[in-house]
Amino acid sequence: MTDRRPLDVLFRYGPVALMVVVGLVLPLTTSDYWLGRILLWIPLAIAALGLNLLTGFNGQISVGHFAFYGVGAYTCGLLVAKWDWPMGLAVLAAVVVCFVVGVVVGLPALRIKGLYLALVTLAVAVLFPDLVKHFESVTGGSSGLYITTPEMNSRGVVVERSIQILAPEGIDLSTEQWTFYLYLAVAIVAFIVVRNIVHSRVGRSMIAIRDNEVAAEVNGVNVAAVKVFTFGLSSALAGLGGAMFALWEAQLFPQSFTLGFSLVLLVAVVVGGPASVLGPALGAIFVGVFEDMIKPELPDELSAVTPLILGLSLVGLMLVAPGGIAGMARQLAARVQRSRPPAGPAKPSGDPISTQPSTT
Amino acid sequence: MALLEVGDIEVRFGGVVALAGLDMAVQSHQICALIGPNGAGKTTLFNVVSRLYEPTRGRVHFDGADLLAVRPHGIASRGIARTFQNLALVQGLSVLDNVKVGAHCRTRGGFWSASLVVPSLRSERAVSARAMEVLERLSLAHLAHRPCAGLPYGTLKRIEIARALMSQPRLLMLDEPASGLTHGEVDELGGLIRRLRDDLDLTVLLVEHHMGMVMKISDQVVVMEFGQKIAEGTPDAVRNDPQVIAAYLGASA
Numbered sequence A: 001m002t003d004r005r006p007l008d009v010l011f012r013y014g015p016v017a018l019m020v021v022v023g024l025v026l027p028l029t030t031s032d033y034w035l036g037r038i039l040l041w042i043p044l045a046i047a048a049l050g051l052n053l054l055t056g057f058n059g060q061i062s063v064g065h066f067a068f069y070g071v072g073a074y075t076c077g078l079l080v081a082k083w084d085w086p087m088g089l090a091v092l093a094a095v096v097v098c099f100v101v102g103v104v105v106g107l108p109a110l111r112i113k114g115l116y117l118a119l120v121t122l123a124v125a126v127l128f129p130d131l132v133k134h135f136e137s138v139t140g141g142s143s144g145l146y147i148t149t150p151e152m153n154s155r156g157v158v159v160e161r162s163i164q165i166l167a168p169e170g171i172d173l174s175t176e177q178w179t180f181y182l183y184l185a186v187a188i189v190a191f192i193v194v195r196n197i198v199h200s201r202v203g204r205s206m207i208a209i210r211d212n213e214v215a216a217e218v219n220g221v222n223v224a225a226v227k228v229f230t231f232g233l234s235s236a237l238a239g240l241g242g243a244m245f246a247l248w249e250a251q252l253f254p255q256s257f258t259l260g261f262s263l264v265l266l267v268a269v270v271v272g273g274p275a276s277v278l279g280p281a282l283g284a285i286f287v288g289v290f291e292d293m294i295k296p297e298l299p300d301e302l303s304a305v306t307p308l309i310l311g312l313s314l315v316g317l318m319l320v321a322p323g324g325i326a327g328m329a330r331q332l333a334a335r336v337q338r339s340r341p342p343a344g345p346a347k348p349s350g351d352p353i354s355t356q357p358s359t360t
Numbered sequence B: 001m002a003l004l005e006v007g008d009i010e011v012r013f014g015g016v017v018a019l020a021g022l023d024m025a026v027q028s029h030q031i032c033a034l035i036g037p038n039g040a041g042k043t044t045l046f047n048v049v050s051r052l053y054e055p056t057r058g059r060v061h062f063d064g065a066d067l068l069a070v071r072p073h074g075i076a077s078r079g080i081a082r083t084f085q086n087l088a089l090v091q092g093l094s095v096l097d098n099v100k101v102g103a104h105c106r107t108r109g110g111f112w113s114a115s116l117v118v119p120s121l122r123s124e125r126a127v128s129a130r131a132m133e134v135l136e137r138l139s140l141a142h143l144a145h146r147p148c149a150g151l152p153y154g155t156l157k158r159i160e161i162a163r164a165l166m167s168q169p170r171l172l173m174l175d176e177p178a179s180g181l182t183h184g185e186v187d188e189l190g191g192l193i194r195r196l197r198d199d200l201d202l203t204v205l206l207v208e209h210h211m212g213m214v215m216k217i218s219d220q221v222v223v224m225e226f227g228q229k230i231a232e233g234t235p236d237a238v239r240n241d242p243q244v245i246a247a248y249l250g251a252s253a
């Protein structure tokens, strides 16, 4: 299988290359207004990446994953706003905090499974906005947390200003453009890390646990440890997304992290293609296009029923393509490859990308 | 010397007594067959040794050490590997990756090395190379990159053997490896099991209904009924044991 034909390489790396190229060109051709909205799809994709690791690759269902996004956002926001932490450090802290919170929430997962685990995560999702409201003195409650830093204005008076991610001196990019590139870079690193994990010893354990827990255990996999660790990692990724969201929005409200958003995240994973590394990115784009571009255009009567539309299209998609967009692309690739006449003398078939549906 | 020794093992499922004070020992480097009618408790014994079932009473010793003090995921690294009567493969992984799962207890590498690729790449390659060797040994190399789904039952059982070998076991427990095979394939499998025992210095505990193979390759046969041992000895001795003929062989042979 080592001699890959050009088309195989194209199918394998084409989608990634295309997305990266679009990501690089987009900021140069899009208005700052739109860029400011589209760049928030990136944190969403990272959160979906985390959820996919948990649900798609490890088989643990979380219907409340946006709560971790919220924990990441508030952790980062509070550190910057109240304690003047530098942004990068605050993001790292948010990731660590979310890892720990994820491990704690993941602990019950050792005893309970499937639907019951879903219920626990549901409870977390429902509880989170209420917690934010309850600790109003710290979080600002319903009136919001404004992430500001003290700054001296032109008249020498210190005022609180919303934080901004500014391009370094000498780089001629708008805040939107610079942030977009920065976020894109973070996302690329996150996706590469997850890709590597999925194809490693740890990743095989995760998938083995998803498909056959007994087989995993008998082969020496510490099922409990891997499950809890995956929960933590998944939550850490959601927290990373949340922290990026917080830094861009510079204001946080509990109603931005309700159960509905958790479900949207789940939709992103399912639509993009569960257990596919690139799937969450595709899913986040799908959700982003729907929420930011299609929904605002809908007439009022229709926008009230958008959850219904989203739900129905989800059901429809699952009927047509249970593997999501990524699964559909893979089937297409497999079909094209099969219809091609074999190149050169008889060679064994079986390109990993077309024959390992749930690991690539 | 007995490599595996179980004493007075009892396992209950509600009212059902699956093992009722079973005593048996498997000698080093032997192929020991465990036979008995359906429901005799053979698979249950495997699950006790794998630590998947907790016995209500009794002892399990492996190479002198108390196995009941070992957690289920620690069994593989002690040197015990097994296959399953009803297959326990990972559907979402390719044949090669399934086999690589078997190396879990003999490899290192957690999250950090995995996410940074570079250091893990070499050990990944080593594991892949070893998995390919094992697949070749079992004539499965051409299937390495296929998904498991859709392969014939007998092939899947062989993939499980390959996976079990990856942990470099001392004791290999095979639960009905010949089911779903044609006559010719059963003969081949018998030869393979002997070769594996000789080449890899294994001890084999074999549960099998296929009497032809059992009698041909085993050094020792243990006969079970209703969760207890009713006879043991060489294949010839067991074949002629009146109690065995009445309980088991009489019905099928």
Ligand SMILES: Nc1ncnc2c1ncn2[C@@H]1O[C@H](COP(=O)(O)OP(=O)(O)OP(=O)(O)O)[C@@H](O)[C@H]1O
Residues within 6 Å of the ligand: B013, B016, B017, B018, B036, B037, B038, B039, B040, B041, B042, B043, B044, B045, B085
């Ligand atoms: N998990 C379980 N829950 C309840 N009963 C069980 C369980 N596992 C085994 N048993 C019961 O224990 C008894 C022994 O079963 P076991 O599977 O060990 O038999 P076996 O000798 O492997 O039979 P076979 O040749 O059919 O595989 C049977 O009565 C079976 O129904």
Ligand SMILES: [Mg+2]
Residues within 6 Å of the ligand: B042, B043, B044, B085
């Ligand atoms: Mg059985």
